[in-house]
Amino acid sequence: xxxxxxxxxxxxxxxxxxxxxxxxxIGFHQKxxxxxxxxxxxxxxxxxxxEDLILGLDGPAGSEGGKKAIAKLHQIETSPSxxxxxxxxxxAVIFGRNENGEFVLTDKSGFGAKGYNGRVTSSDDLEQMFxxxxxxxxxxxxxxxATQMKNIWDKVESVIPDDFRGYLHGDLxxxxxxxxxxxxxxxxxxTTTYSxxxxxxxxxxxxxxxxxxxxxxxIDLEGNKSSVDMGQLKDxxxxxxxxxxxxxxxxxxxxxxxxxxxxxKSNANAIDKLLAVPAELKMTDFRNILYTYINNSxxxxxxxxxxxxxxxxxxxxxxxxxxKERVLQYAQENSDGFEAIFTFIKGVMTTKNKIITxxxxxxxxxxxxxxxxxxxxxxxxxxxxxxxxxxxxTAANMRQER
Numbered sequence: 001x002x003x004x005x006x007x008x009x010x011x012x013x014x015x016x017x018x019x020x021x022x023x024x025x026i027g028f029h030q031k032x033x034x035x036x037x038x039x040x041x042x043x044x045x046x047x048x049x050x051e052d053l054i055l056g057l058d059g060p061a062g063s064e065g066g067k068k069a070i071a072k073l074h075q076i077e078t079s080p081s082x083x084x085x086x087x088x089x090x091x092a093v094i095f096g097r098n099e100n101g102e103f104v105l106t107d108k109s110g111f112g113a114k115g116y117n118g119r120v121t122s123s124d125d126l127e128q129m130f131x132x133x134x135x136x137x138x139x140x141x142x143x144x145x146a147t148q149m150k151n152i153w154d155k156v157e158s159v160i161p162d163d164f165r166g167y168l169h170g171d172l173x174x175x176x177x178x179x180x181x182x183x184x185x186x187x188x189x190x191t192t193t194y195s196x197x198x199x200x201x202x203x204x205x206x207x208x209x210x211x212x213x214x215x216x217x218x219i220d221l222e223g224n225k226s227s228v229d230m231g232q233l234k235d236x237x238x239x240x241x242x243x244x245x246x247x248x249x250x251x252x253x254x255x256x257x258x259x260x261x262x263x264x265k266s267n268a269n270a271i272d273k274l275l276a277v278p279a280e281l282k283m284t285d286f287r288n289i290l291y292t293y294i295n296n297s298x299x300x301x302x303x304x305x306x307x308x309x310x311x312x313x314x315x316x317x318x319x320x321x322x323x324k325e326r327v328l329q330y331a332q333e334n335s336d337g338f339e340a341i342f343t344f345i346k347g348v349m350t351t352k353n354k355i356i357t358x359x360x361x362x363x364x365x366x367x368x369x370x371x372x373x374x375x376x377x378x379x380x381x382x383x384x385x386x387x388x389x390x391x392x393x394t395a396a397n398m399r400q401e402r
Contacts (some may be wrong), residue, residue: 004243017088055287063268074242077252085244087214088377089171090190098169155211170215192376200365209239223397250358267340274337298390307342
C-alpha cells in the first residue's frame with residue numbers, strides 16, 4: 001500500500017505502516033506475531049558471554065555452568081574451527097516473505113511493533129515508518145537513514161526466492177559497496193572497522209555486491225528457529241556473509257585453565273549455595289541482578305573492581321529500598337560464595353581476553369579494529385557462547401552514541 005493511497009477522501013491519518021489485516025485474518029497474524037517475537041527474544045538471550053555461564057541465565061547455574069565455561073576453554077585449544085567471527089553489524093534487520101509471499105524488510109522494533117504493523121511490504125512504507133518515529137522535527141540524519149533503508153529494498157529482495165516463506169534475522173554490514181584502500185575493502189557498520197583483502201574469496205564477493213548482511217538465524221512462520229540454509233537463497237545484489245571460522249589455535253594458557261578448574265571445584269558448594277536463593281527471600285532475579293551489575297561495571301569501566309564495588313552499585317541501583325537491603329544482607333551472609341563466583345568470573349575474563357588478543361593478532365584476510373586498536377566485537381563458539389572483551393569492545397559499544 002502506498003502512502004498516497006492512505007491519504008485519500010479526507011481519511012488522513014499519520015502513517016505508521018500498512019493497515020492491519022481485516023477481521024478473519026487478525027487472529028492468525030496475532031498468533032504468528034507472538035510466535036516470531038518470542039523466537040527473536042530468545043535469540044537475543046541465547047548467546048552468553050563465556051564468563052556469564054556460571055550465572056546460569058540460559059542453562060545450568062553455579063558450578064555446572066562454570067564447568068561448561070572450562071570445557072569451552074579447552075575446546076578453543078583443541079577445536080579452533082568451532083570458533084567464528086562475531087560481526088559488529090548495525091542495524092539489526094529482519095527480512096523474508098510473509099504467509100502471502102509478500103517481501104518484508106524491517107528492523108527489530110518494526111518487527112515486534114505494537115500499535116502499528118511494522119512488517120512493511122514496500123520500500124515507501126519502510127521509509128515512512130522510520131520517519132514517523134521522530135519526535136518533533138525530523139533530523140537530517142534520520143531522513144538520510146530512512147532513505148538508505150528505502151534504497152536497499154530491491155537489492156535485499158533480490159536474494160529471496162519467490163517461494164520462500166519465513167524470515168531471516170541479521171545485521172547490516174554495508175549499504176553500498178565498500179571503498180578500497182591499499183588493496184583492502186574498508187567498512188564500519190557500527191563500532192568496529194573492518195578491512196578485507198579484496199583479492200580474497202570474500203573480498204571478491206564484497207566487491208561484486210551492493211549491500212552486505214550477516215544473517216544469524218532463520219525463523220519460519222510458526223516461530224521455529226534454525227540455522228540458515230544458504231542454498232535457499234538466490235544470487236543477487238546483496239552478499240549474505242557466510243560464517244568465517246578460525247583455522248589456527250590461539251594457544252590457550254592451559255595451566256591457567258587448570259587452575260580455574262581447581263578453584264571452581266574447591267568452591268563449588270559455596271557458589272551453588274549463593275545462587276540457590278531461598279524462595280521466601282523473594283529474590284528469584286538474583287542471578288539477573290548480578291548480571292546487570294557486571295554490565296553496569298562494564299559501561300562504567302570498573303571491571304577491575306568487580307565484586308568489591310557491588311555494595312556501592314546496589315545502593316545507587318534502581319532496586320527498591322527493601323530489595324536493596326535483602327540483596328546486600330544475602331550477599332554478606334554468603335560472602336564465601338560471593339567472593340568465589342567473582343574470582344572465577346574475573347579469572348575466566350582474563351584468560352578469555354588473552355585468547356581474543358591472540359586471535360586478533362593472527363594474519364587474516366579479514367582484520368578488525370575498534371577505536372584504532374586491533375580487534376573487533378569478538379568471536380563465537382558453537383554459535384552459543386561469545387568471546388568478547390567487555391573492557392574493550394563492549395564498553396566502547398555501550399558508550400557509542402546511537
